[in-house]
Amino acid sequence: MRLFWELCKISFQRQLAYRASNLAGLVTNLFFGVLRAAILLALYDNREVIAGLTQRDAVTYTGLTQAMIAYLHLFGVNNGLMNAVYSGEVATDLLKPMNLFPFWLAKEFGGSVVNLLLRGTTIMAAYALVFPITLPDNPLQGVAFAVSLLLAWQVSFAFRFLVNLSAFWVLNAQGIGRLAFTVSWFLCGFLFPLRFFTFVVPAIFLNYAPALYFLGQPDPLGLPAFAPFLAPFVGAGIFLAAMRFWQYGIRHYQSTGS
């Protein structure tokens, strides 16, 4: 456990070291967030509520989803494992006496925490300055949001890890990565908070579910009441699959050397 936290700390420091990149990412996320909010407001066209969300909710929704881009790597920009397999760096990792799955988990988690703290909170603070936004009504709602945010990261990590693992079997997995992230981006409700985009269960636990907890909205999907409680199980399922495929990947690497 000590090693896990040390690795988290190191990856936290690493992410902080890229100051210009962090700032550029923040500005870009803010710019497109404001653009998305403006488009949504135009779509509302003086109507107060659409699909259970007020104008204020919808604007907050764009802010929340923008704030989660870097934290959840929604655009699939982190191909660290894929690159490590192709560059052979994974071989030097295998020379270290530790289980590499938690190693990658810690490596990604530290960086994501920086993204959440630096980008996420700054984006929400900027939104609060520019737009009227909806805030959680009570502490319980805030706790539910925090828990769902953590579970969202678990789902996101396991999903990205699975996609990255394809590098063990194909010569160039960039295409698979792009396809997977485009689909998940579309299905997790990033573009619009509309029902028909959010029917794929794992995807809704990325940024859609945390945003709804934050807004204190009843589930607009028409799913049963227990649906939100599925998040940990969905996360655990994808997580276990990722761990299993990691073992297959390493075995394949050890037998082929590539």
Next chain:
Amino acid sequence: MNPIISVRGLEKRLRVGKHHRGKLGLLRNLVTREYNVIPAVDGISFDVGAGELVGYLGPNGAGKSTTLKILTGLLVPTAGEVRVNGQVPWKERVSYVATIGAVFGQRTTLWWDLPVIESLDLLQHIYRIPPDRFRRNLDRFRELLELDPFLHTPVRSLSLGQRMRADLCAALMHDPPLLFLDEPTIGLDVVAKERIRSFIRRVNEERGTTVILTTHDLSDVEKLCGRVIIIDHGKLLYDGGLPDLQRRFGGKRELVVDFAEEYQEIVVEGAEVLGREGLRATYGFERDRLSASDLIGRLSAKYRILDLSVREPDVEDTIRRIYKERLLDA
């Protein structure tokens, strides 16, 4: 000898995709998958005793790195037996790699964007090195490898020589009894090479660390290795001492003579005139047939000599001849 490494009948066959040429070939490549099976390592056996410093040599594609990957547990062989430190490298990866150190010259095991010292601190946790031992080793390696000027510099900003020194330190912080070095001096200048060589020698002598070294720089081998293993096309060609290799395949020794005056005829029995330029002549002679002192005696008896020097056959030339002329293939 009680071997720390024991390799028996090691084989590794790699599948390499086959590509067909032409328009039909393109179509064929698209719908079928055909492979050539390449024997990267083909029935190699050897033992390495504790405390030995062995050079593992061979031309490009000979199978050196594949063997090293198997010995470090990164690859599973197709056939054969390997026991290192009493363990099968690829079977118990985590416990096995804790007992070895490895440096791959082309790659770093350190964290690219972290200062060297922070990478080393992290390795302390990874290898569970007790704090006092960590401190003791760090102090010793800081001194031997002169790490202080760049200990707090991010790895990405280090020169190649500095990075290699930091990597060597990282590979030895946990006191492994066995060290694998894959081209540790590649791309380094002469001063950096010498510093690395001297460090490897000291680690081997003072700590008794067994070292397996692959390199294309034969000065490394000449200066460090008492024993060399040569492989080509995955097969073991030679396993023995460097002097013996030189004796068998080293070619001629040379004697360079500066005469005091011009002579028309400078032939001496048992030696061949390899070149002549003004008053200087170079003789070639076989170690087994004529000693240097005998040749000098014969020359001094016939001619007035100002100066002379003996040149031993170059290891690099010997190895080049072995690769090129396939002297060990039989």
